[in-house]
Amino acid sequence: MKFTTFSAFVGPSVVMMLLFIAFPLISVFVQSFQVTQPLYEAVEVETCTPGFLTQTCVIETRNQPVLGEDGKIVTETRWVGLQSYANVLELGRAWDAVSAGSWRALMAIDFWKALRFTLSFTLLTLPAVIALGLALAVAINNAGKRLRGPVIFVSLLPFIITPVIGALSINWLFRGDGILTALMERASGQDISMFAQAWTIEVLMMLYRVWHVAPFAAIVFYAGLQTVSSDSLESALIDGASRWQRMKYIVIPHLMPLILFVGMIHLMDSYRVFEEVVGFSSQGHVISLQWLTYDFLQPDQAGNRSISRASASAMLTMVGIVILLIPPLKRSWRDHRKAH
Amino acid sequence: MAEIQLRNLQKRWGDFVGVEGFDLTIADREFLVLLGPSGCGKTTTMRMIAGLEEVSGGEIRIGDRVVNDLEPKDRDVSMVFQSYALYPNMTVYENIRFPLKVRGVDPASHDEKVMRAADMVELREFLHRRPAELSGGQRQRVALARAIVRQPNVFLMDEPLSNLDAKLRVSTRAQIKNLTHDLKVTTIYVTHDQIEAMTLADRVVVMRKGKVQQVGTPTEIYDRPANAFVASFIGSPAMNLIDGQVAEGTFTADGTAISGLDLPDGPLTLGFRAEDARLAEFATQAEITAPIYTIELLGDAVMISVRIGGALVSVKADKSFRAEIGTPVSIHVPARICHPFDADTGERV
DSSP, X not given: OOHHHHHHHHHHHHHHHIIIIIHHHHHHHHHTTEEEEEOEEEEEEEEEOOOSSOOOEEEEEEEEEOBOTTSSBOEEEEEOTTHHHHHHHOHHHHHHHHHTTOHHHHTTSHHHHHHHHHHHHHHHHHHHHHHHHHHHHHHHXXXXXXXXXXXXXXXXXXXXXXXXXXXXXXXHHHSTTOHHHHHHHHHHOSOOOTTSSHXXXXXXXXXXXXXXXXXXXXXXXXXXXXXXXXXXXXXXXXXXXXXXXXXXXXXXXXXXXXXXXXXXXXXXXXXXXXXXHHHTTOTTTOOOHHHHHHHHHSOOTTSOOOHHHHHHHHXXXXXXXXXXXXXXXXXXXXXXXXXX | OOOEEEEEEEEEETTEEEEEEEEXXXXXXXXXXXXXXXXXXXXXXXXXXXXXXXXXEEEEEETTEEOTTSOGGGGTEEEEOTTOOOOTTSOHHHHHHHHHHHTTOOXXXXXXXXXXXXXXXXXXXXXXXXXXXXXXXXXXXXXXXXHHTTOOSEEEEESTTTTSOHHHHHHHHHHHHHHHHXXXXXXXXXXXXXXXXXXXXXXEEEEETTEEEXXXXXXXXXXXXXXXXXXXXXXTTTOEEEEEEEETTEEEETTEEEOOOOXXXXXXXXXXXXXXXXXXXXXXXXXXXXXXXXXXXXXXXXXXXXXXXXXXXXXXXXXXXXXOTTOEEEEEOOGGGOEEEETTTOBBO
16 A cells, blocks of 8 residues: 555544544643642731721731732642652552551552452452353353344343443442342341442442443354354264363363453453442442542632642553553463464 | 164254155174265264254164264264364364363373374374364374274264365375274265275265165175166266167167167166277277267376267277377277166166
8 A cells, every 4th residue: 555545544543543542641641740739929918907096907928829910820830750649649658557457547548449449340340241241142142043133132231221321220229228129128138228338339330330241242252152163062062072161172262362352341441440430329438540530630629620649540540451451461462472 | 882773864954854764774893985965965864873963753773772862972973074173272182182081081091092092193293283283184183083082982974085185185095994994993984075985985875865875885886876876976987878769679879879788668878887888999899989079188098078969978998099089989888888777767777
């Protein structure tokens, strides 16, 4: 292909990517090392009482934002290096908590609390999504021809639903005396409140995520199942392999590249968990890293947003994703090398 | 010991008949070849024996057990597929070992058994490779080793040579023959290649459209085909078949008059083999006289073809024979080399 043709095709998307991905990313990266604050000045203000006989005057020193000529608050941007990261990580407090052996103290620090939840959310939902996706795919594959369409449709439904709405509907099923909580209370004869403690909320959030994402995995795996060699399966049947052994030795190795693919997508997605925190209003008990970033961006009473800390937290989230992706990437690279 | 008995075996898919009324007893240690064109039901029959295809009617016995409702793994058969059907993620060693592993054979004996099977097909130096790193012939040998490693009672082979190139096919064919002779296992071998059938088989079953046409040793099938279909399917070139009329012991067709036949008057299809007929020295000896349609050099012989009616009739001549296309030739076809078939049903008369 000629370079001009090539660039005509690729150009627009390169521009878009630079504009909407690369530039914001660099901007966030730079801002995580800077702090932008309003400039304050100390002003001496003399206040006098309206005196008839004697007038009492008090002089006090007050800090107030400097106003520019246009009447707006003047801000100042300072290079603070890793200060924002330190503010987010609170390493001093974290170290104290660790050396005191107090898990509770460590979990009182927002970042570590969010990291704990985000990691457990990601690593617990990952195998569940892959296992359920695989089970669904096998079920679809084994369904009769006439049933297959409806089964695919029904199993795709959770994936189609808007995440926040889906989370909300699960929330309402369990919140207070929601239908399912009521059912569980009747079955167990105990008072159950699913939103009174962190772990039940976490379980609900994970169940929701698995329910929501498994159809995607299932469709990918179902496509993969169509390419399993039927001769190999029949050969294994004659060789004496049970259903489970055929799955283990033939189907799963065949689907391995797809399992890695789904796993990587899921790692990236669930490490940025956010909708569940909103949908289950869990921020009182558990928060995620993405929520932490969002929380930093909320204006405080003076209307200031902690952009620097938010940027630092966003960068830390990205670093976390990259670390999580290293093992699957290494493995798929190895498989790729082996195949060629 | 595994004698296989098929009793009135049938396979139907709705209205479509795959295999119909298959009756056969395959002796222990026999090498049986199922031969026929594609769609004749030979592979279906084998798959029913393997248990990969459900039986619509009739009975399959292996040894003294009826196996109709047994799982494939419980039938003590092993199978070699046309596509090799190897497990791509496993090494050659693991592939061969697989049947032992999934059947829970004592792990201590695996190594020895795998090595013995690998030695039989000369694969020892490739044990650590994966199937993708092997040639077609090597892959087929892995499939063979995997089939023999657990010493089953019955071997099933579904066109195992079809994916190999011509030269490799000949050497692998020889290897299969030698292997089954050594192992003394009942073998059923499916092919559409009549040369494989002739070279390998103790007995051949010729099939067409789900029905058995003839069962016999290669010699019987070659020398005395039961009908015109078998005659036209076996041999290279296939048997010459001429449609004509018999009157007072003489068969006549376009440029053809063969006398001395002990047959009733009426229409007839007459067959003879190219290598049985020969060119006549004198025109007076000739039963067939026609211009040469084509002449092919085979190396050891020259194949001359003429057209009789719509059919091409071939005859083998000495390798030094040369002539121009269009020159008339005289062909000597004595009555004793002729195979008479019913003009309507194709059955041998």
